Amino acid sequence: MNMSSTTGPIVLAEDVQKSFGANRILKGVDLTVAAGEVVVLMGPSGSGKSTFLRCLNRLTDPDGGRIVVAGSVMTDPATNLPKARRRIGFVSQHFHLYPHMTVLANVMEGPRTVLRVPRQVARERGRDLLARVGLSDKEAAMPWQLSGGQQQRVAIARALAMEPTVMLFDEPTSALDPELTGEVLDTMQQLALDGLTMLIVSHEIHFASRVADRLAMFDAGCVIEEGPPERLLRSASQERTGRFLARLMSWESDLAATSR
Amino acid sequence: MGYQFEWQAAIDSIPVILTGLSATLAVTITVFLVSLPFAIAVMLARLSRFRFLRVIAYAYTELFRTLPLLIVLTWFYFVPAIGFGIRMSPFLVAVVAFTLTFTAFLTEALRGALMAIDPGQREAAMSVGMTSPQVYRRVLIPQALRYATPVIATMWVSLFRDSALVALVGVHDMLFEARTLAVVNYRPIEVLTMTGIIYFALTYPQSVMIERIFAKRRVRS
Numbered sequence: 001m002n003m004s005s006t007t008g009p010i011v012l013a014e015d016v017q018k019s020f021g022a023n024r025i026l027k028g029v030d031l032t033v034a035a036g037e038v039v040v041l042m043g044p045s046g047s048g049k050s051t052f053l054r055c056l057n058r059l060t061d062p063d064g065g066r067i068v069v070a071g072s073v074m075t076d077p078a079t080n081l082p083k084a085r086r087r088i089g090f091v092s093q094h095f096h097l098y099p100h101m102t103v104l105a106n107v108m109e110g111p112r113t114v115l116r117v118p119r120q121v122a123r124e125r126g127r128d129l130l131a132r133v134g135l136s137d138k139e140a141a142m143p144w145q146l147s148g149g150q151q152q153r154v155a156i157a158r159a160l161a162m163e164p165t166v167m168l169f170d171e172p173t174s175a176l177d178p179e180l181t182g183e184v185l186d187t188m189q190q191l192a193l194d195g196l197t198m199l200i201v202s203h204e205i206h207f208a209s210r211v212a213d214r215l216a217m218f219d220a221g222c223v224i225e226e227g228p229p230e231r232l233l234r235s236a237s238q239e240r241t242g243r244f245l246a247r248l249m250s251w252e253s254d255l256a257a258t259s260r
Numbered sequence: 261m262g263y264q265f266e267w268q269a270a271i272d273s274i275p276v277i278l279t280g281l282s283a284t285l286a287v288t289i290t291v292f293l294v295s296l297p298f299a300i301a302v303m304l305a306r307l308s309r310f311r312f313l314r315v316i317a318y319a320y321t322e323l324f325r326t327l328p329l330l331i332v333l334t335w336f337y338f339v340p341a342i343g344f345g346i347r348m349s350p351f352l353v354a355v356v357a358f359t360l361t362f363t364a365f366l367t368e369a370l371r372g373a374l375m376a377i378d379p380g381q382r383e384a385a386m387s388v389g390m391t392s393p394q395v396y397r398r399v400l401i402p403q404a405l406r407y408a409t410p411v412i413a414t415m416w417v418s419l420f421r422d423s424a425l426v427a428l429v430g431v432h433d434m435l436f437e438a439r440t441l442a443v444v445n446y447r448p449i450e451v452l453t454m455t456g457i458i459y460f461a462l463t464y465p466q467s468v469m470i471e472r473i474f475a476k477r478r479v480r481s
Contacts, residue, residue: 059383086389096380100402110388113398
């Protein structure tokens with residue numbers, strides 16, 4: 001994996017603010033992510049975690065604050081955003097594979113069009129990545145022929161093809177049937193073990209406790225608490241954190257019980 | 261009442277009418293091929309961040325979607341020649357008038373298709389670092405063309421049929437040949453009926469074929 005040679009944080013967010021109309025979604029979020037770190041953003045829906053993630057690669061424009069990702073000042077109007085985004089992988093909830101291209105072409109598209117990598121090289125890299133996400137046999141398939149979990153793994157390979165410095169995952173499993181989330185989470189766990197820097201918005205608390213170096217708890221547009229998962233899960237210092245995590249855990253064990 | 265329909269005259273007219281088929285096809289194919297890239301350009305102008313381009317493109321599409329094609333056709337037949345002394349061949353007049361109208365409709369079909377694309381497609385393309393032109397060229401326009409293909413195919417059939425209007429400005433298409441023959445053999449009813457039959461015989465199979473093709477391969481996402 002492409003580990004950044006720069007020292008210092010890969011992601012640096014200071015006082016990030018965002019409103020949609022009168023609705024204040026982000027009320028000054030600070031977050032720092034070091035190279036190789038895996039940070040999972042958790043919190044109730046509407047707490048701003050997805051909006052914050054989308055501000056990091058400027059799919060959403062923040063109203064205020066400062067964001068530096070992989071060496072690019074994303075909040076500086078002079079920054080060439082397409083160029084900066086090359087180093088920021090993004091995986092969305094609904095995969096959004098290009099429906100008019102084969103699986104392999106989806107993975108090759110970024111390197112080919114953006115980086116002008118020769119076709120042969122892009123193809124080999126694409127095949128390597130498909131092997132890595134366990135989909136070598138699907139390279140000629142069209143996206144609609146795949147299950148949701150397979151599509152999401154292709155989306156991950158497509159993002160990795162750019163050899164990003166950091167990967168952002170926006171609820172990567174919440175559009176999947178419960179029995180398909182495992183394969184996606186396993187793929188992500190492998191990336192974490194390989195040392196990739198990742199920011200993940202997720203409600204999968206068991207995955208988070210296994211993979212995350214740090215949890216950041218969002219509530220009402222702020223990070224109310226952050227720290228290693230084992231500490232937060234055992235003794236959240238904020239009452240709201242504890243309540244939210246307890247609810248997630250009981251819900252997940254209910255789900256596990258019923259699916260058996 | 262009591263009109264004696266002469267089948268022989270109708271049958272005899274077939275080869276004469278068909279001499280116009282090449283002109284009918286030439287107009288249809290030329291207009292179609294020229295309109296497609298123009299329609300993409302006008303569609304992009306309508307979505308441009310420059311207000312000036314948006315207004316021009318909007319005015320153009322709305323104007324030519326509302327003007328009767330017959331007016332556009334005769335306007336280009338008379339006005340450049342009489343007003344500006346510009347001589348255009350009947351074929352050129354036909355192609356210009358048809359292209360202006362057809363492009364306007366095609367633009368709307370493409371724009372509708374583009375609007376139907378999930379915004380996530382654009383975001384996915386932007387996320388790997390594509391610039392806006394790259395996003396359009398590689399991701400949005402190819403999908404819009406696919407979504408719009410059934411509509412565009414249907415528009416092709418209408419264009420083929422409506423191309424009979426070019427007879428009015430002197431293009432020697434099938435209808436032109438038919439009218440010329442009718443003047444000579446005094447059998448306009450037989451000749452026009454046969455022309456209608458020929459148009460149906462040529463158009464209906466295209467229509468059926470298009471339906472078959474698109475029933476089979478629906479666009480999926």
